[in-house]
Structures are given as structure tokens and as C-alpha cells.
Amino acid sequence: MGVYLTLRRTFSPAPTAPRAMSAVFNFTFVPWFRSVAPYIHMHRGKTFVVGVAGEAIAAGKLHTIAQDLALIQSMGVKVVLVHGFRPQVNEQLRAKGHTARYSHGMRITDEVSLDCAQEAAGQLRYEIEAAFSQGLPNTPMAGSTVRVISGNFITARPVGILDGVDFQHSGLVRKVDVGGITRTLEHGAMVLLSPFGFSPTGEAFNLTMEEVATSVAIALQADKLVFLTEIPGIRIKPMEPEAEDNPIDLELPLAAAERILAQLPSPQQPTDTAFYLQHCVKACKAGVERSHILPFAVDGSLLLEIYVHDGIGTMVIDEKLxxxxxxxxxxxxxxxxxxxxxxxxxxxxxxxxxxxxxxxxxxxxxxxxxxxxxxxxxxxxxxxxxxxxxxxxxxxxxxxxxxxxxxxxxxxxxxxxxxxxxxxxxxxxxxxxxxxxxxxxxxxxxxxxxxxxxxxxxxxxxxxxxxxx
Structure with missing residues (x-):
């Protein structure tokens, strides 16, 4: 009996450690959550168009992006998700011994490329819908119900021939079904768009994720257009070889963004500074108040940009007057x-x-x-x-x-x-x-x-x- 009492007294202080850790957690969590609350109120009922580069999915970021988008939607934001598929199509082409061809920053879509694009889009839509259907305990998706609806919301037209280059089945957005997308969003569903459009005659055209996202944001007069990309944002100064940590410009007024674009060469690759910036400028000039360029390499970059004061990427602002x-x-x-x-x-x-x-x-x-x-x-x-x-x-x-x-x-x-x-x-x-x-x-x-x-x-x-x- 005496031994038992001695042991009990010796080990009784042990529970104090978890209580101390809990106090620290409360001390940090409560102020943080309170600081986020104004942004939750601010964005409730707003419409965001989010363009996710195919490179992000290829890098294994789909599940965390889906979790963050589901969380954003749960806080009252209406989300239109547009996915890219550049690396996935190229992988399909390589498997068939076909070479990817580009010009003017766009893919030249021949018959083989069109087949590969359709296969890649179908596979990606399956993976994206599966990602939003997960609901494992102890994950951000636990208890969530995210309805993802796709459809023929985009009417397209052919690019045609530019500077002697025939783009064949590559297209541009002709019209966005605003009414159809709006009704879907109002019913609480997330709209998922692939970079495909169809002509009134039923012909399919391969589009770019960037143009689809921009056109949809403009047509909906969305509150935000967000690109999850390979680049961290727009750098304030030209990149110097010895300064790899050059800061990015967190905010760019529309006029300043236009001046930057005017000094840059026509973009050919997604990593070119002007590649995403041109679409942000186009959207802002057409009435979208905020356009963002975020790095998908940073975990939670969507949440950091939307719910933290300083954000993480570059935001182009339409300041009007x-x-x-x-x-x-x-x-x-x-x-x-x-x-x-x-x-x-x-x-x-x-x-x-x-x-x-x-x-x-x-x-x-x-x-x-x-x-x-x-x-x-x-x-x-x-x-x-x-x-x-x-x-x-x-x-x-x-x-x-x-x-x-x-x-x-x-x-x-x-x-x-x-x-x-x-x-x-x-x-x-x-x-x-x-x-x-x-x-x-x-x-x-x-x-x-x-x-x-x-x-x-x-x-x-x-x-x-x-x-x-």
C-alpha cells in the first residue's frame, strides 16, 4: 500500500503538461481566428473565379487545393474552378510519339492533340471531382458536402490562322453562359470548367485555362480572379542573378500593371512575367476589381491571400477614379x-x-x-x-x-x-x-x-x- 501511494504521488503532476500546451494553443489560436473573421464577413456572398494551372495538379497539389477551396466555399464564397492541363496533354502526346507545338503562347491543336486534350480533360475532371468528394475524419473535408457541376457553359470559336500559323482546333471564348453558371452557384454548387468550348455546330475547341478563367470572370463580373501558378507573383524590380529572394509586388494598381506590360515582350511560356499578368490586366480593365497571381508551391496560398492582411502573391487592383x-x-x-x-x-x-x-x-x-x-x-x-x-x-x-x-x-x-x-x-x-x-x-x-x-x-x-x- 505504501509503495502504491508513493508511486501515485510521484506521477500525479504529469497531467499539467497537456494543460500548459492547451493554454499556449488557445493563446495563439483565438487572436488568429479573430483576425481572420473580418475577411470571412467581407467575402461572404462574393464570386471568385479560380484558375489552377495543370502544373499544380501534376505537382501533387490537387488534394490540398481542393480542401482549401471547399473551406472557402463553406464560408459563403461562390467558386468557379477552371483547371489547366498543359503538362497532362504533353504527357499524352509523348506517349503517342507526338510532339507538342506552340505559337503565340498557345498550343497548335491538330487531330492528335485534340484527342490527347479530351483524354486529359476527362481524367482531370474525374480526379477533381474525386478530390472534392473525400470526407475522411480528421481532415479539412470531414463533414463537407461539395457539389461540383460541369457543363457546356462555354461557346468557342476557332483561333484561325495567325501570321501564317494554322491553329486548327485551338479556340477562343466566344460566349459564356452567365445565366447557367449563376443559377448553379446560387444553388450552392461549385462550377468546374475544363479549357474546352464548343461551337454552335458541335465542334470542340481546345482553349487555354487562362483565357477561360478571364472570360468567365469578366462575364460574371466576379469579385476576384485568382491564378494558382508556377510563379510567385510579379517582382518589383528586374531579377538579379545574385538576388534570388527579390520581393514581389504585393499590390499593383491597374495603371502600373499596364506600364509593366508595355515594357515586356509578348509572353511565350507560363513562367514569362507577362503570361498571367496580361490576363489580370484584361480582367481589371473589364470590371473585375481584384486579380491575383499566387504560387501553388506555397501550401495554403489561397487561404493566405484571401484571409490574411498582407497576402502572399501579387494583386492587380482596378482603382478606377x-x-x-x-x-x-x-x-x-x-x-x-x-x-x-x-x-x-x-x-x-x-x-x-x-x-x-x-x-x-x-x-x-x-x-x-x-x-x-x-x-x-x-x-x-x-x-x-x-x-x-x-x-x-x-x-x-x-x-x-x-x-x-x-x-x-x-x-x-x-x-x-x-x-x-x-x-x-x-x-x-x-x-x-x-x-x-x-x-x-x-x-x-x-x-x-x-x-x-x-x-x-x-x-x-x-x-x-x-x-x-
């Missing part, structure tokens, strides 16, 4: 007019016209139809690897519409581009707005020495810092 950009000398008057009421009521420190003219290159602004509605300045302190965001202002006419978020995000991007590791703000009235966006309060002694010398102790501004790395 609204432009988010760096300020120029012509904007000084508009900036003064915007910030003056906030200087008068003490929210902002007063700045002279001379000071703003001197520092105008530091400012980021949002301009809508010739009027500046928001601004902020970034003053770097390179020696301390930090920078001050000052004069963040949003017009009362547009407050609550996310303009402050847009300017903050652009300032963060500028700071990262300068190699800064953090940004800080000094505020007397808007502390909680910054706390909600990842800033933490620090003592004024934290400030870089050059900024500490200019700190107004009478104003007693609170100092808040946000890490960027």
Missing part, C-alpha cells in the same frame, strides 16, 4: 487642405507649406477624381532601421471606407523597400486605431536619438511601433 500613389509637388495644396482642419483641432502637429513642399516626396496619398482624400508621410531613420509615419489623415467624407488601411499598407511597403524593420507613430487621439492594426505602445525613450531630440514633452504624444519583419 481612385489612385493610391506617392505625392508630387502638384499635390501640396491638396495635402494642406486635407490636414488643416485636423491641425486646427489639435489632432495633428501644425506643418507649414514650406515644410510640406520640402518633404512632399515622403507623402503617400489617395486621390479620387482629382481630390486628395487621404495622406501620410514616411520619415526614415536608417541608422535605427525604423521610420516615422506622420500626418496620417483621412477626409471625413471617406472615413470608414478603408482609406486609412490602404495608406498604412502602402507606407509599410515603402518602409520595407527601404530596408526598415519597423515604423512608429506619435499620436494623442488615435491610439486605438493603431493598436488594432498591429502597433504596440512603447516608452518615448525607444525613439531614435534624432527623433527623441524633437519630441514635444508638453504634447505627451503616445509612441506606438509596428514591426515589419
Amino acid at each position: 481612385e489612385e493610391l500613389r506617392e505625392a508630387s509637388a502638384d499635390d501640396v495644396g491638396g495635402i494642406l487642405q486635407l490636414i488643416e482642419p485636423f491641425e486646427n483641432d489639435g489632432t495633428l502637429v501644425k506643418r507649414s507649406r514650406t515644410e510640406i513642399e520640402r518633404d512632399v516626396a515622403n507623402y503617400t496619398i489617395i486621390e479620387h477624381d482629382g481630390v486628395i482624400f487621404a495622406c501620410a508621410a514616411l520619415y526614415p531613420y536608417p541608422e535605427a532601421r525604423t521610420g516615422e509615419m506622420a500626418a496620417l489623415t483621412v477626409s471625413p467624407q471617406s472615413q470608414g471606407q478603408g482609406d486609412g488601411e490602404k495608406v498604412l499598407k502602402r507606407v509599410e511597403q515603402r518602409a520595407r523597400g527601404m530596408g526598415l524593420e519597423s515604423i512608429f507613430v506619435l499620436t494623442t487621439r488615435t491610439m486605438h486605431w493603431f493598436l488594432k492594426r498591429g502597433f504596440v505602445q512603447v516608452d518615448p525613450d525607444w525613439l531614435p536619438e534624432a527623433r527623441k531630440r524633437k519630441y514635444n514633452w508638453d504634447r505627451r504624444s503616445q509612441v506606438l511601433v509596428k514591426k515589419l519583419v
Whole structure:
């Protein structure tokens, strides 16, 4: 009996370890889930067209992509999935001793290629439907019911002869059955489209996944067009051989994307910068507000792009009359007019016209139809690897519409581009707005020495810092 009691006392503390691990999990999970919730609300009821490159399926990513799409659909998003099949068709051609031929970035589809494309499409549709039918316990698909419906939603026409090249059975989208797709989505099903279209005479045409996805997104006026691709996104600067980790541009205004396209050669391969970008630009110009280029190599890239603030790939934005950009000398008057009421009521420190003219290159602004509605300045302190965001202002006419978020995000991007590791703000009235966006309060002694010398102790501004790395 005594031995038994001794042993029981010796091992009784063991259960405390799982409780400690549970507390850590709760501590990290709850804030994370709360941070995701606004994006769940934002996207509910929206329509996303997702184009998945055949290379992603060939790389074994189908099951995780299906799980993520099922999860996205379960949170109220209407999904149209368009699959590619470039490597699968090429594999079929090799098995038949036939050579794949391309021109103008498109496949030349002869009779043999058409047969291979039909075989590959049939096999892929079977695999995709099977992936959405899985429901094993302890997987993201457990308990899910995803209805996948395909159909002859695309009417096509032949490419014809371009520059003397006969594309034979290669086609282009002539018409999208918007009513049929919309009714299917409204019944809670996911629409699955293969890159095939049919003429009114019943002739089949081999299309490209990129063109089908873009045409469908435009016809539906989808909220997002997303490409899961071989490339990580669009790089800010030309790739340098010694800098393989060059960052990508997380956001590209439509005008900037068009300028990039104009400087690039006509794309021939999916890895060419312009290959997917041209379709994103086309979609945005035709009314699709957001187009994304994401790497399928990153696990969960769809979820990271849609439900995390900074995302992971490149997003092309149709800003229409609204432009988010760096300020120029012509904007000084508009900036003064915007910030003056906030200087008068003490929210902002007063700045002279001379000071703003001197520092105008530091400012980021949002301009809508010739009027500046928001601004902020970034003053770097390179020696301390930090920078001050000052004069963040949003017009009362547009407050609550996310303009402050847009300017903050652009300032963060500028700071990262300068190699800064953090940004800080000094505020007397808007502390909680910054706390909600990842800033933490620090003592004024934290400030870089050059900024500490200019700190107004009478104003007693609170100092808040946000890490960027």
C-alpha cells in the first residue's frame, strides 16, 4: 500500500503538461481566428473565379487545393474552378510519339492533340471531382458536402490562322453562359470548367485555362480572379542573378500593371512575367476589381491571400477614379487642405507649406477624381532601421471606407523597400486605431536619438511601433 501511494504521488503532476500546451494553443489560436473573421464577413456572398494551372495538379497539389477551396466555399464564397492541363496533354502526346507545338503562347491543336486534350480533360475532371468528394475524419473535408457541376457553359470559336500559323482546333471564348453558371452557384454548387468550348455546330475547341478563367470572370463580373501558378507573383524590380529572394509586388494598381506590360515582350511560356499578368490586366480593365497571381508551391496560398492582411502573391487592383500613389509637388495644396482642419483641432502637429513642399516626396496619398482624400508621410531613420509615419489623415467624407488601411499598407511597403524593420507613430487621439492594426505602445525613450531630440514633452504624444519583419 505504501509503495502504491508513493508511486501515485510521484506521477500525479504529469497531467499539467497537456494543460500548459492547451493554454499556449488557445493563446495563439483565438487572436488568429479573430483576425481572420473580418475577411470571412467581407467575402461572404462574393464570386471568385479560380484558375489552377495543370502544373499544380501534376505537382501533387490537387488534394490540398481542393480542401482549401471547399473551406472557402463553406464560408459563403461562390467558386468557379477552371483547371489547366498543359503538362497532362504533353504527357499524352509523348506517349503517342507526338510532339507538342506552340505559337503565340498557345498550343497548335491538330487531330492528335485534340484527342490527347479530351483524354486529359476527362481524367482531370474525374480526379477533381474525386478530390472534392473525400470526407475522411480528421481532415479539412470531414463533414463537407461539395457539389461540383460541369457543363457546356462555354461557346468557342476557332483561333484561325495567325501570321501564317494554322491553329486548327485551338479556340477562343466566344460566349459564356452567365445565366447557367449563376443559377448553379446560387444553388450552392461549385462550377468546374475544363479549357474546352464548343461551337454552335458541335465542334470542340481546345482553349487555354487562362483565357477561360478571364472570360468567365469578366462575364460574371466576379469579385476576384485568382491564378494558382508556377510563379510567385510579379517582382518589383528586374531579377538579379545574385538576388534570388527579390520581393514581389504585393499590390499593383491597374495603371502600373499596364506600364509593366508595355515594357515586356509578348509572353511565350507560363513562367514569362507577362503570361498571367496580361490576363489580370484584361480582367481589371473589364470590371473585375481584384486579380491575383499566387504560387501553388506555397501550401495554403489561397487561404493566405484571401484571409490574411498582407497576402502572399501579387494583386492587380482596378482603382478606377481612385489612385493610391506617392505625392508630387502638384499635390501640396491638396495635402494642406486635407490636414488643416485636423491641425486646427489639435489632432495633428501644425506643418507649414514650406515644410510640406520640402518633404512632399515622403507623402503617400489617395486621390479620387482629382481630390486628395487621404495622406501620410514616411520619415526614415536608417541608422535605427525604423521610420516615422506622420500626418496620417483621412477626409471625413471617406472615413470608414478603408482609406486609412490602404495608406498604412502602402507606407509599410515603402518602409520595407527601404530596408526598415519597423515604423512608429506619435499620436494623442488615435491610439486605438493603431493598436488594432498591429502597433504596440512603447516608452518615448525607444525613439531614435534624432527623433527623441524633437519630441514635444508638453504634447505627451503616445509612441506606438509596428514591426515589419
